[in-house]
Amino acid sequence: MGNISANNAGGPCAAEDKYSESLSVSCGSQNRQWFIKGLYDGIPIAAGYFAVSFALGIAAKTAGLNAFQATLTSFLCNASAGEYAGFTVIASNAAYVEMAVISLIVNARYLLMSAALSQKFSSSTPFYHRLLVSFCVTDEIFGASVTVPGKLNPFYNYGLAVNALGFWAFGTCLGVIMGNVLPANVVSALGVLLYGMFLAIIMPPARRNTVVRVLVLLSMALSFACSKLPLVSSLSSGTRIILLTVLLSGAAAVFCPISEEQENSTDTKEKTIKKEDPNHV
Incomplete structure (x- = not known):
């Protein structure tokens, strides 16, 4: 073509x-x-x-x-x-x-x-x-x-x-x-396949970026806590996902914003890594 x-x-x-x-x-x-x-x-x-x-x-x-x-x-x-x-x-x-x-x-x-x-x-x-x-x-x-x-x-x-x-x-x-x-x-075993795929998505950036790593761990901890706490656990799982998504993403945007210089530096570094290692994820 x-x-x-x-x-x-x-x-x-x-x-x-x-x-x-x-x-x-x-x-x-x-x-x-x-x-x-x-x-x-x-x-x-x-x-x-x-x-x-x-x-x-x-x-x-x-x-x-x-x-x-x-x-x-x-x-x-x-x-x-x-x-x-x-x-x-x-x-x-x-x-x-x-x-x-x-x-x-x-x-x-x-x-x-x-x-x-x-x-x-x-x-x-x-x-x-x-x-x-x-x-x-x-x-x-x-x-x-x-x-x-x-x-x-x-x-x-x-x-x-x-x-x-x-x-x-x-x-x-x-x-x-x-x-x-x-x-x-x-079927029960295949049910965890999707979670493994999501882990494959979040683990590479979590290894490279401390903020992402902290957010991933924090989201897991808060999700577990919300499923056990008396008041929050009564909410549906969808509502808990909405609340945690807005809360964590909003907090990260306010307290850990990514500057244009950092973004350009990250893109350049990622391109260099891929050139050196074609199998890099």
């Missing part, structure tokens, strides 16, 4: 913007090439999503959802943390309002990602393309999109989404089905 240059990334056709002068293919052909490139780049994302969503399917089955309900949830909520939080709320029979609030808090980072990604599009990109792309924003799709040189063609994001999110929903569906077929002791 190397024949797609940065100059013709533009909008869905780029025929009406400044990049149109460098187009050597028709509008439909250009969009098709970017879509295929998105499909190709989405293969490793899809592989990773399948493993995580399979564990989510086990969690959905434990929460009482059937295969159709869990698959539909994965189509509508493209975030592992947000989806798992939703399953937690469902399992506790909490109110819809609680589910809406916890989903908003857990997925708030996508507001920033979508705002940043909007700057990658040509000014002539129609609103409906921006709206569809924003629905498909995930951490990995955002990471792949921002590395595209020049302006971004939304059909590239559609290619990423079809591949990655398709496997995301399929993995969830398969997880529920296997949860109904496998023996109870195997």
Whole structure:
């Protein structure tokens, strides 16, 4: 897919913007090439999503959802943390309002990602393309999109989404089905798979950053304490998650803000480590 240059990334056709002068293919052909490139780049994302969503399917089955309900949830909520939080709320029979609030808090980072990604599009990109792309924003799709040189063609994001999110929903569906077929002791063992994946996410930054390490340990301790204390333990698990998330993230933002210099230094150090050790996580 190397024949797609940065100059013709533009909008869905780029025929009406400044990049149109460098187009050597028709509008439909250009969009098709970017879509295929998105499909190709989405293969490793899809592989990773399948493993995580399979564990989510086990969690959905434990929460009482059937295969159709869990698959539909994965189509509508493209975030592992947000989806798992939703399953937690469902399992506790909490109110819809609680589910809406916890989903908003857990997925708030996508507001920033979508705002940043909007700057990658040509000014002539129609609103409906921006709206569809924003629905498909995930951490990995955002990471792949921002590395595209020049302006971004939304059909590239559609290619990423079809591949990655398709496997995301399929993995969830398969997880529920296997949860109904496998023996109870195997399902119970697979139930901890998701926790292991979350540990794999938080441990590398916790080892490198003291603040993150303290916050991880503090969140574990407070979560355990809140499940045992007389007044707080009567709250649903979803409400406790909301309170702890807002409290800890707010405290960290106020007392331990990251300056722009620190962020740039961290990014430079991370790039150096990855160059020296390609297997570094």
